[in-house]
Amino acid sequence: MTAPHAAAGDPYPAYPVGLRLAGRRVVVIGGGQVAQRRLPALIATGADIVLVSPSATPSVEAMAEAGEIRWERRPYAEGDLAEAWYALIASTDTAANAAASAEAERTRTWCVRSDDAEAATAWTPATGRSEGVTVAVLTSGGPDPRRTAAVRDAIVEGLRDGTLVAPHHRTRTAGVALVGGGPGDPDLITVRGRRLLAEADVVIADRLGPRDLLDELPPHVEVIDAAKIPYGRFMAQEAINNALIEHAKAGKAVVRLKGGDPFVFGRGMEEAQALAEAGIPCTVVPGISSSISVPGAAGIPVTHRGVAHEFTVISGHVAPEDPRSLVDWKAVAGLRGTLVLLMAVERIGAIAEALTTYGRSPETPVAIIQEGTMATQRRVDATLATVARTARAEDVRPPAVIVIGEVVTVNPPEAGPANPPEPGPDQPAPNEQ
Ligand SMILES: C[S@@+](CC[C@H](N)C(=O)[O-])C[C@H]1O[C@@H](n2cnc3c(N)ncnc32)[C@H](O)[C@@H]1O
Numbered sequence: 001m002t003a004p005h006a007a008a009g010d011p012y013p014a015y016p017v018g019l020r021l022a023g024r025r026v027v028v029i030g031g032g033q034v035a036q037r038r039l040p041a042l043i044a045t046g047a048d049i050v051l052v053s054p055s056a057t058p059s060v061e062a063m064a065e066a067g068e069i070r071w072e073r074r075p076y077a078e079g080d081l082a083e084a085w086y087a088l089i090a091s092t093d094t095a096a097n098a099a100a101s102a103e104a105e106r107t108r109t110w111c112v113r114s115d116d117a118e119a120a121t122a123w124t125p126a127t128g129r130s131e132g133v134t135v136a137v138l139t140s141g142g143p144d145p146r147r148t149a150a151v152r153d154a155i156v157e158g159l160r161d162g163t164l165v166a167p168h169h170r171t172r173t174a175g176v177a178l179v180g181g182g183p184g185d186p187d188l189i190t191v192r193g194r195r196l197l198a199e200a201d202v203v204i205a206d207r208l209g210p211r212d213l214l215d216e217l218p219p220h221v222e223v224i225d226a227a228k229i230p231y232g233r234f235m236a237q238e239a240i241n242n243a244l245i246e247h248a249k250a251g252k253a254v255v256r257l258k259g260g261d262p263f264v265f266g267r268g269m270e271e272a273q274a275l276a277e278a279g280i281p282c283t284v285v286p287g288i289s290s291s292i293s294v295p296g297a298a299g300i301p302v303t304h305r306g307v308a309h310e311f312t313v314i315s316g317h318v319a320p321e322d323p324r325s326l327v328d329w330k331a332v333a334g335l336r337g338t339l340v341l342l343m344a345v346e347r348i349g350a351i352a353e354a355l356t357t358y359g360r361s362p363e364t365p366v367a368i369i370q371e372g373t374m375a376t377q378r379r380v381d382a383t384l385a386t387v388a389r390t391a392r393a394e395d396v397r398p399p400a401v402i403v404i405g406e407v408v409t410v411n412p413p414e415a416g417p418a419n420p421p422e423p424g425p426d427q428p429a430p431n432e433q
Pocket of ligand 1: 183184208209258259260261262263264265266288289290291294341342343344369370371372373374398399400401
């Protein structure tokens with residue numbers, strides 16, 4: 001007797017369950033796009049995966065080469081599902097799919113089918129993960145992949161950005177998260193940074209970075225402008241360190257929100273060291289540094305094949321002749337690749353002069369990008385010979401990233417119509433919820 005299938009329009013909903021597959025045999029029939037999409041999650045479960053397929057996509061092939069799955073290069077044959085706990089049937093051969101699915105039914109192996117949801121004994125939910133939570137969404141009455149994907153996206157996005165408040169009941173350790181906020185556009189903070197911000201009691205923020213996000217914080221969150229911390233006889237950095245320590249010691253979840261990446265001219269390590277000395281737990285969340293993202297936002301790649309094989313990021317906060325400078329400008333001038341200068345607007349004249357004096361061509365293209373990734377972003381182009389004059393004439397102001405090198409003149413090709421994706425050998429996957 002065969003079990004009744006939960007088919008489209010069937011009154012019976014699918015029963016949700018989390019399969020613990022570690023060390024258990026899972027058979028995948030077909031090595032095309034469906035397998036490629038599903039295999040990473042199956043591999044993550046620790047399952048013992050056997051792929052049966054005469055061919056495979058390059059990505060699936062790479063999984064076999066890496067030893068993550070075993071690949072038998074042949075078509076499905078009766079008996080392949082022996083000992084399997086779970087099967088994914090997703091080949092382009094419908095007759096083989098039907099035969100494998102019939103075998104699964106006989107051997108009581110739960111199986112999903114990419115080509116026939118009704119014939120499957122299991123459906124794959126739309127899944128997503130955030131911070132140790134797996135969200136799996138199914139619809140009753142048959143698969144509705146668009147709806148389940150939309151519900152999944154809404155939940156996962158809400159968990160990630162903190163707009164869906166689902167407090168976990170593990171005890172929260174008070175401490176400080178040094179969060180790189182990216183170059184300024186609020187969409188360019190990392191998912192982890194965004195979530196920690198949403199969970200913070202206290203946020204100590206720099207002038208640069210995604211300041212718009214601060215407006216979205218609930219009223220109980222104390223937002224402190226790092227630039228305004230009174231520091232009296234202390235150095236400003238010491239005052240910030242003390243504020244971090246003081247709030248963390250009071251049991252608060254503290255976010256130190258910085259522009260770009262905390263460890264690129266961000267003094268992040270000084271804060272991490274001060275916290276370590278005070279015995280305060282500290283998490284570092286990397287951010288998108290303005291040194292790469294701001295040129296990118298202005299259409300400048302910091303490297304380009306055949307043009308620049310290296311890029312060097314330099315602080316211009318002290319002039320080349322300043323005894324405090326740690327930069328070997330002569331060596332820098334001898335480099336052929338891209339130079340990216342931060343904090344250099346005020347000293348660009350002296351820097352350009354040092355570079356040309358030490359041999360870099362005065363005709364080298366230069367671009368200054370002010371307030372990159374923000375609504376006010378603007379780009380000013382010049383050469384090493386003209387940059388100081390141009391910056392003055394155009395009234396360029398910080399924050400700005402200055403890019404020096406041939407990459408400045410690499411332009412994108414004329415945009416054409418976007419190509420629709422090629423259909424894969426075995427997509428779509430109609431039984432994916
Ligand atoms: C103290 S450094 C901090 C760099 C930051 N940690 C990073 O990784 O982007 C500040 C300098 O970064 C650059 N900068 C940061 N954000 C910028 C933006 N949105 N547009 C242009 N320059 C920016 C400017 O050169 C600014 O003077």
